Amino acid sequence: MLVPRRNDFDLFDDMFSDLSFRRNEMKVMRTDLKEMEDKYVLHMDLPGYEKENIKLDIENGYLTISASMNREVNDSKDEKYIHKERYVGNCSRTFYVGDGVSEEDIKANFKNGTLTIEMPKVKTELIDKKKHIEIGD
Numbered sequence: 595m596l597v598p599r600r601n602d603f604d605l606f607d608d609m610f611s612d613l614s615f616r617r618n619e620m621k622v623m624r625t626d627l628k629e630m631e632d633k634y635v636l637h638m639d640l641p642g643y644e645k646e647n648i649k650l651d652i653e654n655g656y657l658t659i660s661a662s663m664n665r666e667v668n669d670s671k672d673e674k675y676i677h678k679e680r681y682v683g684n685c686s687r688t689f690y691v692g693d694g695v696s697e698e699d700i701k702a703n704f705k706n707g708t709l710t711i712e713m714p715k716v717k718t719e720l721i722d723k724k725k726h727i728e729i730g731d
Contacts, residue, residue, distance in 0.1 A: 623687050625637065633714050634714075635712050638709040638710075638711070640661055640709050642663060647661055647662045650711070657688065658687070659709070661686070663683065664682060692716045694717075701713075
């Protein structure tokens with residue numbers, strides 16, 4: 595069987611270049627948003643995160659969810675890793691929830707790697723903020 599020869603051929607590099615192993619293809623904070631009669635329910639996957647490292651903030655009608663993961667990596671001189679996919683770092687997502695929603699209105703819990711947030715539907719009046727500006731000579 596003829597196999598094309600490449601100077602840079604490496605079985606492990608080829609295997610880990612598959613889409614399922616690309617770091618920049620990993621999806622964190624996958625989110626489902628469900629509309630109910632009187633509220634919205636958000637489900638966000640945060641596997642491997644601890645509740646203490648998840649933070650929710652609301653400011654000017656925007657809900658920001660941030661999570662951090664800091665795992666110590668103690669590599670022994672006797673161990674040689676070919677590939678590592680342990681995530682260490684921060685991530686965040688922001689959602690507009692409306693100016694009428696306050697921190698008291700939002701209920702959140704975290705169980706089995708899924709963050710669940712409930713927030714009320716708030717009717718807000720759209721104000722036409724478009725203003726005409728005259729162009730001078």
